[in-house]
Amino acid sequence: MVKEMDKTEKDWKLELSPEQYRVLRQCGTEPPFSGKYVHHKEDGTYVCAGCGAELFSSDKKFESGSGWPSFWDKISEDSVELKRDTSHGMIRTEVVCANCGGHLGHVFRDGPNPTGLRYCINSAALDFKSKEKN
Helix, strand or coil: CCCCCCCCHHHHHHHCCHHHHHHHHHCCCCCCCCCCCCCCCCCEEEEECCCCCEEEEHHHEECCCCCCCEECCCCCCCCEEEEEECHHHCCEEEEEECCCCCEEEEEECCCCCCCCCEEEECHHHEEEEECCCC
């Protein structure tokens, strides 16, 4: 269940960039191939740009050719929540941050093994924490 953050829309607007706000709080989508993490290859963890919750690991990222960062699994069972999305005349499954409820993207059943899933996530909804080097 998504936790309710003690933030107003005014708070979110002050904390997020306009693009992050549009994506995370208004269910926007960035244009394909425009996000900073589409071709990102560094080892580490992708976190929610809204609240910092850990969402996806770089070892589960793959090149889908879709134009958005794609992952074949989430970092943990309780990191994201899935919701039915019937906007734009389509039936899709929306992916939201389980911590703050921010819109991340959508999940599709055309990904690689072992899950067969493709979490198609907006770069604007993510920040990245590099894996510490030994």
